[in-house]
Amino acid sequence: MPHRNCKPLLRVCFGLALFLAAHLQAAVLTNVSAIRRVPEESMNADRVRLRGIVTYFDAKSEQAFLQDSTGGIQFSVSDGDTNRIIVRRGQLVEISGRAAQGNYVRIVNGSESFEDEEFNMTPVHVRVLGEGILPPPRRLLVHEMGNPANHSQWVEIVGVVRSVETNSLGFSENKLSLQLTTTRGEFKAIIPAHSPSYNGDTLSGAVLQMRGVYGHIFSRFGNLIGQQLLVQEQADVSILDPGSWSFGARPVQRLNRLLRDPSGSMRVRVQGVVTMHKEESGFYIRDPSKWIWVQSPQSGHVNPGSQVDVVGFPTKEAGYPSLQDAIFTVIGSTNARPPNPVNPFVCKSGSYHGAFVEMEGEVVELYSEPGNQQMLLATDEVVYRVRLESDPRQELVIFPEPRSKVRIKGICVNDFRRRHVPVEGAADYITSSFHIELRSNADITILSAPPFWTFERVAWLMLASVAALALSIAWILALRRQVSSQTSLIQHKLEREAVNEERTRIARELHDSLEQNLAGIQMQLDAASGNMQRSPDGARETLDMARALLRHSRSETRRSVWELRSSALEGGDLESAFRELMVTLHRNTNVRISIGKSGEVLRMPASVENNILRIGQEAVNNAIEHGRAKQISIELEYGTHCTTLRIKDNGKGFDLEAAPATREGHFGLVGMRERARKIGGTLKIQSARKRGTLIELVLPMHQEPADFTKQQPTQA
Numbered sequence: 001m002p003h004r005n006c007k008p009l010l011r012v013c014f015g016l017a018l019f020l021a022a023h024l025q026a027a028v029l030t031n032v033s034a035i036r037r038v039p040e041e042s043m044n045a046d047r048v049r050l051r052g053i054v055t056y057f058d059a060k061s062e063q064a065f066l067q068d069s070t071g072g073i074q075f076s077v078s079d080g081d082t083n084r085i086i087v088r089r090g091q092l093v094e095i096s097g098r099a100a101q102g103n104y105v106r107i108v109n110g111s112e113s114f115e116d117e118e119f120n121m122t123p124v125h126v127r128v129l130g131e132g133i134l135p136p137p138r139r140l141l142v143h144e145m146g147n148p149a150n151h152s153q154w155v156e157i158v159g160v161v162r163s164v165e166t167n168s169l170g171f172s173e174n175k176l177s178l179q180l181t182t183t184r185g186e187f188k189a190i191i192p193a194h195s196p197s198y199n200g201d202t203l204s205g206a207v208l209q210m211r212g213v214y215g216h217i218f219s220r221f222g223n224l225i226g227q228q229l230l231v232q233e234q235a236d237v238s239i240l241d242p243g244s245w246s247f248g249a250r251p252v253q254r255l256n257r258l259l260r261d262p263s264g265s266m267r268v269r270v271q272g273v274v275t276m277h278k279e280e281s282g283f284y285i286r287d288p289s290k291w292i293w294v295q296s297p298q299s300g301h302v303n304p305g306s307q308v309d310v311v312g313f314p315t316k317e318a319g320y321p322s323l324q325d326a327i328f329t330v331i332g333s334t335n336a337r338p339p340n341p342v343n344p345f346v347c348k349s350g351s352y353h354g355a356f357v358e359m360e361g362e363v364v365e366l367y368s369e370p371g372n373q374q375m376l377l378a379t380d381e382v383v384y385r386v387r388l389e390s391d392p393r394q395e396l397v398i399f400p401e402p403r404s405k406v407r408i409k410g411i412c413v414n415d416f417r418r419r420h421v422p423v424e425g426a427a428d429y430i431t432s433s434f435h436i437e438l439r440s441n442a443d444i445t446i447l448s449a450p451p452f453w454t455f456e457r458v459a460w461l462m463l464a465s466v467a468a469l470a471l472s473i474a475w476i477l478a479l480r481r482q483v484s485s486q487t488s489l490i491q492h493k494l495e496r497e498a499v500n501e502e503r504t505r506i507a508r509e510l511h512d513s514l515e516q517n518l519a520g521i522q523m524q525l526d527a528a529s530g531n532m533q534r535s536p537d538g539a540r541e542t543l544d545m546a547r548a549l550l551r552h553s554r555s556e557t558r559r560s561v562w563e564l565r566s567s568a569l570e571g572g573d574l575e576s577a578f579r580e581l582m583v584t585l586h587r588n589t590n591v592r593i594s595i596g597k598s599g600e601v602l603r604m605p606a607s608v609e610n611n612i613l614r615i616g617q618e619a620v621n622n623a624i625e626h627g628r629a630k631q632i633s634i635e636l637e638y639g640t641h642c643t644t645l646r647i648k649d650n651g652k653g654f655d656l657e658a659a660p661a662t663r664e665g666h667f668g669l670v671g672m673r674e675r676a677r678k679i680g681g682t683l684k685i686q687s688a689r690k691r692g693t694l695i696e697l698v699l700p701m702h703q704e705p706a707d708f709t710k711q712q713p714t715q716a
Contacts, residue, residue, distance in 0.1 A: 592630065
């Protein structure tokens with residue numbers, strides 16, 4: 001009985017084993033179509049064993065593609081440097097690995113640990129079975145180019161070559177990279193370049209029929225950025241229509257019609273006259289209806305005025321139609337047409353885009369760098385750019401200075417921007433600004449030079465003036481310090497010289513007056529001693545003379561001592577010196593002394609002022625001691641031609657004619673005259689008995705100007 005209960009359980013286990021075996025058997029994928037149907041969650045779990053024909057292999061990029069009856073797929077055949085396997089296009093191979101998800105479509109990966117960082121692939125196991133036969137390529141229609149199902153498929157495409165590059169980065173050498181277009185859009189083709197006839201000039205504009213592996217181009221972040229066709233052999237490329245055939249096979253269109261329908265899917269043919277050529281870029285042409293920019297990879301320079309036949313792809317370049325990837329041939333030449341006189345408002349409207357125009361304006365500012373020089377021009381209160389392209393290896397062209405009036409000729413180029421809000425029935429782009437492209441510096445004519453006093457020159461002049469002023473101030477300050485230092489040195493030197501001079505003068509005066517007086521006193525005393533017995537009256541007269549000499553000597557000694565102590569002239573003028581002197585010498589007398597001055601005070605050399613002061617002192621002493629004066633007036637008069645000192649007293653006076661020099665009180669007159677003569681002055685004395693005395697010193701202004709300094713009069 002127990003064995004009867006086990007039969008159902010055995011049946012269940014047997015069925016489960018059969019199911020697992022069938023499932024394991026089904027997990028081995030044997031065709032491309034099955035791999036494409038595998039759910040994404042099963043990737044890297046399903047094993048793959050495929051047989052098919054190699055349709056493309058590149059040793060440098062290590063890319064390989066296999067085609068079976070259901071489709072094509074990509075796989076990797078190398079793990080770097082350790083196990084490189086080389087296959088050829090057309091071989092029948094068997095590959096083993098696992099299904100995986102690539103950047104965009106399914107691929108076949110291996111199970112090894114090596115992983116290709118660029119393609120996210122690991123090498124599969126490859127077994128070469130022999131040579132096979134390539135299947136007929138699938139004719140890929142233009143509307144199928146964006147379908148992911150066509151990735152890695154062996155296809156055939158027809159396209160028109162727009163540009164050719166010799167650098168096919170990432171692929172083997174001897175490859176050309178072609179940019180082609182169809183009515184659907186553009187794609188890239190990598191073809192062999194073994195034939196020397198394959199270059200930019202021969203292939204540009206040609207219609208090619210190519211067989212290869214179609215795929216997509218991804219960025220390093222896995223984003224789809226384009227399509228490409230990988231062509232293995234040169235025999236897979238057929239030229240259906242060389243570019244040169246297009247000139248005779250297509251009708252010539254007018255440029256204004258091209259502007260109305262700038263569809264870039266089909267090439268068009270136009271003819272026109274070149275107005276400006278830009279090296280390695282293209283040229284502007286015109287016909288009787290319009291102007292347009294032509295971009296061409298074709299080499300060679302085209303001179304303005306050349307008539308050209310052009311075939312290219314119409315495209316909206318930055319908002320304005322142009323011909324791109326064009327081929328051309330020169331069919332003649334014509335005389336250059338004069339430029340169109342325009343104003344900035346007409347240029348900004350966009351109706352003269354690409355036209356050869358002429359305008360006048362004033363240079364506002366300059367910008368220069370190698371290969372690109374610009375200047376800002378102002379016309380009718382509108383500021384716009386004028387640009388000149390040149391060879392960066394050549395020296396910069398000298399543009400007119402700012403504020404120059406110029407006339408310029410060049411191509412009007414508008415800048416366009418897309419409308420923020422679409423307007424029904426209106427263009428998508430509107431003009432925002434414009435600039436003028438010069439052909440050469442000969443397109444600039446200077447109408448008038450800028451005024452000499454430009455803003456920059458005024459600024460430089462002001463800067464130079466400020467700098468000169470600063471330097472002048474610094475120089476003046478330095479000079480003042482130097483003058484102050486020199487003045488101090490000169491002052492000390494003058495003080496030393498003045499002291500030495502004063503010592504010499506006092507020594508001379510003591511020798512000339514005091515010593516002579518003492519000698520005279522001694523002689524008088526000797527004479528009196530000898531006459532005492534013989535002539536008493538004569539002896540008495542001799543003693544009187546000796547007494548007078550002694551009084552005079554005392555006066556001279558007192559005056560000399562005062563001169564050594566006086567500093568009246570050091571801090572003031574003659575008036576203040578007289579006041580100080582009178583206060584010092586006659587403070588205890590009952591004599592009234594008045595001091596006054598008139599005219600503009602004129603300072604004289606120290607020696608001159610000192611002698612004037614001594615003359616005045618001697619005159620006052622004589623008036624007090626000998627004239628018994630009660631009132632004395634001292635007047636200083638500063639004139640234009642002379643300085644006058646007047647001393648007048650109301651004393652008893654004396655008779656000038658009868659008064660000998662040896663009489664009492666008259667020794668000082670000789671010294672006063674001597675001092676006046678020494679300083680170049682004239683001393684006048686007026687006196688009469690009982691009528692007082694007037695002494696006048698007149699000093700002419702015949703000395704050098706440096707000896708006299710004007711000073712504002714001080715209050716008496």
